[in-house]
Amino acid sequence: MSYVLRPATLADAPAVTDLLNAIDLIEIGRPETDLHTVEADLKHPEVDLAQDSWLVFDGDRLVAYGLLWDESGGERVDVDHYVLPDHQEAGRLVFDALEARAVRKAHDNGVTRAVVHLHLNVRPTLDTGLIRARGWSVVRRYHVLRRSLDPAADLAPALPDGVLVRPCATEADRLRVHELYQSTFAEHFDFQPRGYEPWLHDIDAGGLDWSLVWIAGTHDLGDAGFLLARDDREAMGWIRSIGVLPEARGRGLAGLLLRHAFAAFAARGRDQVGLGVDTANATGAPELYARHGMTVHYAVDTWEAVLR
Missing domain, CATH: 3.40.630.30 (Gcn5-related N-acetyltransferase (GNAT))
Structure with a gap:
């Protein structure tokens, strides 16, 4: 399968919202992502979309999305990662890109490592074996009530x-x-x-x-x-x-x-x-x-x- 990886723009917000709602439907049983929420993420002044966002397409279909932001100015970096379950290779491409960007961010911040956090549903569409093999591990659990x-x-x-x-x-x-x-x-x-x-x-x-x-x-x-x-x-x-x-x-x-x-x-x-x-x-x-x-x-x- 041949994928196309590129940065996001604000114009991509509707497509990203549709992707996240498709994942919501699988993970929690109903769509709960709103367009304005995605737009707020993409417009945040600490996100440089050209360097901190990634979309992966299978033909015209958006199948994976990633976003990175840095609130600490130090080693702590946050990322989002979403992928449809039958496109795990697209998810790997996003991880390659966001991990490399996190290391560059840490270097630019004058520190020697990036401590990266990602929130995932406990039963995510992502194959978590993919990230465990890359050294990721669970450090906290949250409940949505x-x-x-x-x-x-x-x-x-x-x-x-x-x-x-x-x-x-x-x-x-x-x-x-x-x-x-x-x-x-x-x-x-x-x-x-x-x-x-x-x-x-x-x-x-x-x-x-x-x-x-x-x-x-x-x-x-x-x-x-x-x-x-x-x-x-x-x-x-x-x-x-x-x-x-x-x-x-x-x-x-x-x-x-x-x-x-x-x-x-x-x-x-x-x-x-x-x-x-x-x-x-x-x-x-x-x-x-x-x-x-x-x-x-x-x-x-x-x-x-x-x-x-």
């Missing part, structure tokens, strides 16, 4: 005495959410510190409805937690991030923010809400989500390779 919503039952919760929740309404509020994000996620696996402007690109702020972002606090501690959600996914409402400062944990702020998000999505007519969680999260997040009725939709593994 979901919960059904009922507008009659999922109502905005009453605020306990001494607790405040406000919407993210001003630029000062956005800056505060960024600060809280950096502080509450600092000890999480794979966290990369980000300045305000890069963080805005990371969360695709241009397409974000800021009325679905809340800040929670207490009279004694001030602003102590946040929840950032978005309503631009076709499959379900999505809670992208939720965090509470260590000194404020145990006061119910995270659960309160969750219930605010459930109520907001239910009022908008959404019938499901989802989020992703690290199964080894040490803050008790998996247990919190289970107590609030969230169940596993599918699981994703983080694969790692150390390239010198």
Whole structure:
């Protein structure tokens, strides 16, 4: 079989979306990739499409896709890799290219190795034997959770005495959410510190409805937690991030923010809400989500390779 490998352009976003939805259908049973999400990835200012993206075609059919980005400025590099199950050789071509680019990135960053991370469904269309043979291994597991919503039952919760929740309404509020994000996620696996402007690109702020972002606090501690959600996914409402400062944990702020998000999505007519969680999260997040009725939709593994 003869494949054609080339970089992606923004004009390829619809074809990439179709490929990812075909893979979604195989891996999780339904398509859940939106065009604007793919476009945001391709437009990210830290991605040079000419060097950091790869498409593989079998004739006119797109059968594999890869993307690389570098948030660390050091040795940590992230990649995406997608391939249809009957085109594993095309997947190998993408791995050849992205591994070589990751090594060049690390060299340009002044370090001696690239520590590369890739997220794959636990039952991926990729033959994982291909990457195990290249030295990749699983280092973490995440769950994508979901919960059904009922507008009659999922109502905005009453605020306990001494607790405040406000919407993210001003630029000062956005800056505060960024600060809280950096502080509450600092000890999480794979966290990369980000300045305000890069963080805005990371969360695709241009397409974000800021009325679905809340800040929670207490009279004694001030602003102590946040929840950032978005309503631009076709499959379900999505809670992208939720965090509470260590000194404020145990006061119910995270659960309160969750219930605010459930109520907001239910009022908008959404019938499901989802989020992703690290199964080894040490803050008790998996247990919190289970107590609030969230169940596993599918699981994703983080694969790692150390390239010198």
